[in-house]
Amino acid sequence: MVKIEIVVFDMAGTTVADDGLVERAFIAAVDAAGEKVGDRDAALRYVNDTMGQSKITVFRHLTGGDEAAARRLNTAFEQAYARSVADGDCAPIDGAAELLGTLRAAGVRTALTTGFSRDTADRILTALGWTDLADLTLVPAEAGRGRPYPDLALTALLRLGGTDVRALATVGDTSTDVLAGRRAGASVAAGVLTGAHDAATLRAAGATHVLDSVRDLEPLILERS
Template sequence: MTDANKLIVLDMAGTTVADGGLVERAFERAAEALGVEPGSADHGGKLQYVRDTMGESKISVFRRLFGTEELARRANSAFEQAYAELVDGGLIAPIPGAREAVEKLRADGRTVVLTTGFARVTQDAILDALGWRDLADLTLCPADAGGRGRPYPDMVLAAFLRTGAADDVRATVVAGDTAYDMLSGRRAGAGTVAGVLTGAHDRATLTAKGATHVLDSIAELPALLAREPGA
């Protein structure tokens, strides 16, 4: 294999992990803990913002929603606790074919990194629930890359620097289900930025934010890369 497509940076929830809307459910619990009345206009507006910013660092979302650092941290802690409880309840599963896709990519000599907008404690809870601790070469959360998360390119660039898997950032492949995943990949200079239709955003949204390819599922990624020049 040449240097082409040597580093693969994959999102988790919505891309490799099916969480059945747990982000929204955990947010609703967190918002209620901070006194946001369920069914109110305030609640509806905040929930819509969470949907629109899927993929972004959750603490960043809460800073904008609640205005102060203290409230944002309280909301984030309540969110993490609620999400972990839902994960512990067995309410997440791999996207069909996701584990096999990662295993195939690594067997083909590629380096795979799993990224998330969640805090490390939440990411680890997901990895443990799925038995994925050793699935990828590296896992990253926003705090591992300066704290900003998506749509900034930081986690993609951290994956590039920390793995040393490729000599050129254009040899990086980014895949995700949200507009922010696409923006992050394009801003990092990744050569392939693939949207998947198993999560938050549709084909038109992913394409508008820079997707070079749109796939029905992450399970299609190994075959796509096998067809790319230099694979």
């Protein structure tokens, strides 16, 4: 059994409570940007199904590949989400910050990743007082491609000095998070039930473990580190 050296965490829905913020920001973005995305209910289902992916990628799909429209929607979405964060609608998942602290104290390196832009990620981290919580934070633009591609996890592995992809663990609340972890070669690609997707969806994506919450990850990692 390979020792776990690095744990890559998703943010919204995994370490940061979502509570419908993404859905509300999407609706606000469509209203503000005035872009056509087809049937709104179908578009919202697509947003939920693709939780964890880079948001600009989602908007490219919804606008039929219209890059200018996708960028307008993405900007409006990020602005709406940022307003929610500024209004205090941003809270940690219970036990998440403590877990990252425990892992770092045990010599396990940690990364926080997201499908949001760097600006939005930094707003969330600042609001929570998490700017120094993890060893690394990453957004898709800094890694190449967002999830379900393995770029975020593999970039974290490289930047944090990992010795083997099997020494990597990933954790997220969506099938996209799980698939990205599996594609990166992580020996642990855990799914948690505090966000977008249910246990059946996470298992279908290939989750090695399905946990009630990220706080339940500690024994799994420490027994292998």
